């Protein structure tokens with residue numbers, strides 16, 4: 001054997017390299033082993049140096065798996081970053097539920113039981129005003145189920161000011177019409193009155209829909225009709241509150257919540273699980289017991305059924321609502337300022353052009369449009385944006401006026417050292 005061949009690392013040695021062990025966890029050992037064998041071949045053919053076999057194997061691995069990201073954008077509910085990060089309890093619950101679990105079985109008598117009954121009990125306990133609760137895949141699915149079960153072949157009465165596009169080109173009116181329901185639009189973009197609704201209601205009405213405009217605000221000469229003024233019209237009222245606040249949040253006075261909507265007379269409330277509730281992607285349905293039961297027993301409900309992992313994460317989120325989203329929302333500006341000053345100071349001492357700056361963070365597409373939260377960031381040269389984005393973990397900030405801002409509002413304090421390391425590498 002020629003000398004350079006002897007210097008080619010053995011497969012076992014290569015597979016023990018930390019970079020390849022980490023890749024194996026993501027991609028599977030088989031894929032990593034193939035990459036190593038291919039790199040050894042290239043070394044044997046003299047195309048690469050024996051010392052470069054591991055680097056070549058790492059470089060040849062396909063991109064796979066979602067990459068973890070530190071959210072330094074200052075946008076708390078960031079749809080492109082997977083909306084709400086789960087709490088530590090929710091993460092443990094997901095891991096626990098990953099194997100066989102009693103999701104649909106009563107261990108006491110060995111018989112089939114209501115799927116996810118402990119999660120449903122936690123949701124019912126969180127909103128005592130709801131006679132019934134059900135969970136589907138996301139907020140859009142909750143609306144589709146309500147429209148199909150209550151208004152297919154009939155009319156949904158909705159204000160022209162609430163015909164919302166939720167993002168990525170998906171529009172609620174199109175979604176509702178896709179169920180076979182007809183939309184009966186009332187009012188105008190800026191003004192809709194109780195009389196507009198009353199005039200549209202008839203024998204064909206399935207329900208009145210009230211949609212919270214969760215990603216825009218209409219200002220000026222406007223009027224909208226609150227749920228309490230719609231609940232006396234003699235037809236069901238479905239309130240799509242969007243954000244998933246179950247009870248009022250003192251810092252977000254304009255954000256609707258499920259308990260208040262039900263108390264105001266809504267028949268059914270629909271909401272997302274992964275916005276301000278801070279849980280997994282899910283669609284919550286809460287309200288009149290008979291209506292919820294009708295939805296739950298509808299054939300379509302089976303197609304919108306949630307996974308055991310979702311149920312586990314949702315239950316943990318409901319049992320301990322101190323979730324990362326609310327921590328980010330409630331973070332004190334003074335604490336953020338101290339962190340920004342400390343991090344910027346440390347970076348400057350290491351020769352990085354970093355300065356603390358006051359910023360404005362937002363809740364994001366998940367709720368409270370127009371509402372800003374005073375925050376603090378570390379401002380860096382714009383060239384850092386790409387480097388940090390491609391790092392491990394990836395760090396995503398936002399570029400403003402030629403500077404990269406790392407807004408600390410959504411960064412848990414214990415991760416500040418990782419930001420420092422990322423800027424230094």
Ligand SMILES: *Cc1c(COP(=O)(O)O)cnc(C)c1O
Nearest residue numbers: 138139140166212214241242272
């Ligand atoms: C976010 C939102 C939806 C869609 O919910 P998903 O969970 O994204 O499917 C529907 N309506 C409103 C008002 C929303 O804010």
